[in-house]
Amino acid sequence: MRWSQASDIGSVRTVNEDSICARPEIGFFAVADGMGGSRSGEVASRLILQELESFLISYSGQNQDFGVILAEGVKRANKAVYVTSFKSEDYHGMGTTLSCIIVRGDLLYLAHVGDSRIYLFRRGTIVQLTRDHSMVQEMQNEGVLTKEEAISHPYRHVLTRALGVELNMEIDIDHLQLLPGDIILLCTDGLSGFVSDEVILQSVLNAADIDQAAGALVQCALNSGGTDNISVIIVAVD
DSSP states (O other): OEEEEEEEOOSSOSSOOEEEEEEGGGTEEEEEEEEOSTTHHHHHHHHHHHHHHHHHHHOOOSOOOHHHHHHHHHHHHHHHHHHHTTSOGGGTTOEEOEEEEEEETTEEEEEEESSOEEEEEETTEEEEOSOOOBHHHHHHHTTSSOHHHHHTOTTTTOBSOOBTSSSSOOOEEEEEEOOTTOEEEEEOHHHHTTSOHHHHHHHHHHSSSHHHHHHHHHHHHHHTTOOSOEEEEEEEOO
């Protein structure tokens, strides 16, 4: 397994509210995109990853179903962000997205809340493994908005689910079997909200290695305006 990461504040924002965590020794990779006033979005995204990482490293339970373990870790991390949001007026109402994976052998387990994304690249194709928890995604589900229209819709950043804003939050959990040559991309909407899936696919396929691919994806987002923070993690399965 090989991995690479890249993050950029973008061309407009003054604070990078994205956070990244890569712990290859336990197969854990995650991105989070914070939201809230002042610098609270940055606090929320950093805290959710710190708490989840700490839980996974210290986990000593008997349950080896990593989907269950991930779900428990996210619930505890969500509670930590929620409780922290009441400790200061600056933190009130803060929240964050989360998209994360654990790789164990040829199995991938994922947890997801919000509109950051996880993609699978396999045999020249790209598949989105997560579904956005957003207003425009619901409009697409209802057939009143196309995927292309969603990219520029004025409500494209409105989330229907985020961590830290409620004590109990539904978490999407899934797993799949990996094949040699698979590539996993985790990204915040600073990439997926501005760059099409086809351009993302071609950027990865045309790159000489995953380090170059990570840089190319960030550059694609910057070339498309770069009005949001941009963060990516690429994990390649040998």
